[in-house]
Amino acid sequence: MICFPNAKINLGLNVVSKRPDGYHNIETIFYPIPVKDALEIVASDQPSFTQTGIPVDAPQEKNLVIKALNALKTRYEIPPLEIHLLKAIPFGAGLGGGSADAAFMLKLVNDFCGLDIHPDELEAIASTIGADCPFFIRNTPVFATGTGNQFEPVDLFLKDYYLCLVKPDVAVSTPEAYSMVSPAAPETSLKEIIRLPVSEWKERMVNDFERSVFPKHPVIERIKDTLYEGGALYATMSGSGSSVFGLFEKPTHFKEQSLFSDCFLWEGQLS
Numbered sequence: 148m149i150c151f152p153n154a155k156i157n158l159g160l161n162v163v164s165k166r167p168d169g170y171h172n173i174e175t176i177f178y179p180i181p182v183k184d185a186l187e188i189v190a191s192d193q194p195s196f197t198q199t200g201i202p203v204d205a206p207q208e209k210n211l212v213i214k215a216l217n218a219l220k221t222r223y224e225i226p227p228l229e230i231h232l233l234k235a236i237p238f239g240a241g242l243g244g245g246s247a248d249a250a251f252m253l254k255l256v257n258d259f260c261g262l263d264i265h266p267d268e269l270e271a272i273a274s275t276i277g278a279d280c281p282f283f284i285r286n287t288p289v290f291a292t293g294t295g296n297q298f299e300p301v302d303l304f305l306k307d308y309y310l311c312l313v314k315p316d317v318a319v320s321t322p323e324a325y326s327m328v329s330p331a332a333p334e335t336s337l338k339e340i341i342r343l344p345v346s347e348w349k350e351r352m353v354n355d356f357e358r359s360v361f362p363k364h365p366v367i368e369r370i371k372d373t374l375y376e377g378g379a380l381y382a383t384m385s386g387s388g389s390s391v392f393g394l395f396e397k398p399t400h401f402k403e404q405s406l407f408s409d410c411f412l413w414e415g416q417l418s
Contacts, residue, residue: 241386
């Protein structure tokens with residue numbers, strides 16, 4: 148049985164307040180996009196895990212797919228499985244690729260083994276793996292608050308728009324992204340802003356992390372500017388970076404841009 152874990156983008160990101168536990172409360176919009184990994188499981192006499200595609204420099208036991216499987220094993224009898232992950236979503240990009248793999252693993256094993264686990268329980272299990280993981284259980288646009296783990300469904304449909312997603316060869320650490328952010332409640336909630344035409348988002352919807360990331364990694368800001376110069380209605384960094392995306396009314400053709408020559412680049416229509 149095979150499935151195709153997809154990435155997400157953040158439409159806006161406001162760092163609202165610092166929590167007593169040292170983390171931060173945020174608000175953002177998670178929106179699923181059709182940039183996908185492939186995850187397959189088959190019955191086997193001996194359990195195994197292989198991963199191809201983009202190399203992941205981490206031991207097997209730390210892979211979120213294995214963590215998801217182990218989380219299920221503490222609650223249910225799971226037979227030996229042969230697992231293969233084809234990694235195509237870049238990591239360290241603010242796209243939630245690892246979280247998607249974990250959540251889709253939970254759903255895949257649930258279906259393959261006929262466990263009949265309710266989505267609410269799958270979300271609860273996913274929350275033990277990572278803050279973004281529960282989003283990918285239902286995989287629909289949400290307004291996310293708390294540490295990014297509390298979800299409220301939103302009516303947002305961008306299927307008439309085209310996406311250009313760019314991930315430079317730059318790593319941004321989460322502490323680095325928070326280093327120059329001054330938490331503050333936004334004047335206008337993202338739930339209100341997304342009701343406006345996309346053409347009005349540029350002046351209203353911000354990602355607070357850009358304030359600290361752009362000065363340290365100017366290539367990320369140049370990518371955003373290039374997307375606007377190329378006709379984007381709205382462009383921003385996703386999450387804490389380092390990927391940047393633009394929303395367009397027409398198909399895009401940025402492959403010949405020299406700035407993007409060493410970048411991961413995906414262009415296509417949103418679904």
